[in-house]
Amino acid sequence: MEDFRARAEELDAADPLRELRDQFVIADPGLIYLDGNSLGRLPKASQDRLSALVDVEWGQQLIRGWHDWIDLPERVGDALGTALLGVAAGQVLVCDNTTVNLYKLALAATQARPGRTVIVTDDDNFPTDRYVLSQLATQQGLEVRTVATPMDDGVQLDAVKRALDQDVALVSFSHTAYRSGALAPMSAIDEAAHSVGALTLWDLSHSVGAVPVDLSRSDLAVGCSYKYLNGGPGAPAWLYVRRDLQTYLGNPIAGWFSQRDQFAMGEEYSPRQDVGRFLTGTPPILGLVCVEEGVRVLAEAGLERLRAKGVALTEFLIELADAWLVEYGVRVATPRDPDRRGSHIVLEHPQAWQLAQALIAAGVIPDYREPNRLRLGPAPAYTRFADVCEGLDRLRTILRTESHTTLPARPTSVR
């Protein structure tokens, strides 16, 4: 233990991002937060920005605030796109939620490939992606062709290639798998999809802000903003439409914010000729300014340094798991090659749900995912190596004392 503790302290002392943590609210220094991949921490700047937005812009400017608010979806989209997605301005919007954005782009893409009848995705894709695509296919008379992905690995290129033919309109996967943390081979899949004339739509929710992505061959992407981007609960999501596709695709939800001369209130729908055509109705301003602040913090830190720290944190976490937890039946279910994983690590254990509850009681916040997975996301922006060490030490104590074994199983929550 002492060796690892000393190692953690050395790593923290040498961490070029160690001061970044000061930009976040750390209300309880004793709490070990390993769920930044579900809901990122609160940036201090967002507190001030929200106060200014609410008290001054809404409270005093009232309707005149729209002068500054109207372009927020594009302005925040540009900041996000250029700093964290590696794309030129004018191709990213922050609006709606990931589900709605995925629906808009998936439907637009299939409609741009008339005569083609197949959407390809994988069986380990995030539920909302699978549900949206399957319902969309049912409604449009299309078929979903589902590729098998091992639960401990990313989307398999060979399996994707076998699923591709001239019937495929759209190929849609997540880059970082929510359940394993494994990465899909984006560019290779983009190339394979394009070789049969299909469009690609990536869900980057578990990558954006932590893992560099190469969208240079991709067509479309979506992602959320409340994980590594620290945009707050239910923050608006984002979408990417490559510039040359912006006038080629149509937004199926043709709201007034996508109209060219919006306030002319014209008789006919005449959509914008840029990425703004994928807006719907009035965008959520409170959430937008929080995303802007969240992106600003990460942009200043730099994605390369964030990724380097993410790799170091997850390497250290795996090392601790091997040393401390494997003997209690814990298995690392994330690829051990850092180039093949995102920024969260999954630990498999038959009583993972009970372990998660025991961890929370012990002041460590993990995430749990079905069927038997502890998901630990040491967000690079504010997680210390000492936090990882302490969190896994507490987990080791729970396993050693078997304090989790008396806790009840996960309740179902059918609504």
Add this chain to the structure above:
Amino acid sequence: MEDFRARAEELDAADPLRELRDQFVIADPGLIYLDGNSLGRLPKASQDRLSALVDVEWGQQLIRGWHDWIDLPERVGDALGTALLGVAAGQVLVCDNTTVNLYKLALAATQARPGRTVIVTDDDNFPTDRYVLSQLATQQGLEVRTVATPMDDGVQLDAVKRALDQDVALVSFSHTAYRSGALAPMSAIDEAAHSVGALTLWDLSHSVGAVPVDLSRSDLAVGCSYKYLNGGPGAPAWLYVRRDLQTYLGNPIAGWFSQRDQFAMGEEYSPRQDVGRFLTGTPPILGLVCVEEGVRVLAEAGLERLRAKGVALTEFLIELADAWLVEYGVRVATPRDPDRRGSHIVLEHPQAWQLAQALIAAGVIPDYREPNRLRLGPAPAYTRFADVCEGLDRLRTILRTESHTTLPARPTSVR
């Protein structure tokens, strides 16, 4: 002038809601705000609630905050539905924006009427409604049958009846017309639509919180929350699905928040059996708590009293317009019968755009709508009769001195 000023003071003194204004932030007492129908004022309670949400729930509770957040769309929906829409709990959700909600329900409704090929709406409906319905029809191989509505009046029942036949799947109108303030005959249209087997979908954006509505014969409704509900810029919208239709209709945007056992992350999409099936992805929590506070303020005041004051304010405004403005070419373009109008008044003038700019310069905030309309919304919750008197006096001064005549025309803002 003095007579009207004295009248205004008497009306304010006798106003049973006069203390309600104290619950709102009034940063500049000299500013006359007549645009609460576009963006409602900031409730003081929302400032405190947002601080608690951000600093304590997000900042300290972190992911554990979802324990309380997860039901917000239904909880706020129930509060809104029971207090301001006159419907029983379990039929209203606060989620997404009005455009997305309209799209979801319109598409669901047309799919529930297979074989029927027509959507009926009117040519003076709000742009987002017309655009969404027309694009949806194009995509689904349907036709929009557009009823003519006079720009100074509400949807005409006779014209609607003439448009109805067995081909009609969906009938969709706004209750309060955005451009004239006129009311549509909701229940009569519901009855007429049902007599041919069509479903009805109402946009109540310009009614909710100011005008009582009778949804007892209606099928579906949507509306926004940033006007009379004072939910803030881009606040999430709401939707209503009558209970017996909730399992009959399908949500076309089948996101994970509409799944029965959401966190089982199950293979198949198995939608909820209640109004929750019309959720999409992660709901916007910051906006939701503001809507909850906005609804609470109005619920405590009571919709009957709000409506009574809205009628009195608009009666007074029309009286002033007749006395002071008609001689300068201003025409009241809203029905004079209070039972046939909502809570905003439209004044027509050939240079309405310039008048709006001159008013803003004079410390009065109106709204402008094409082609030549000043839209004045004296929101009942915080507008005083003295504000209406002062606002129209300043407008009279502008007209008398012709200070607006040198201002430029509205610029187009094609994006």
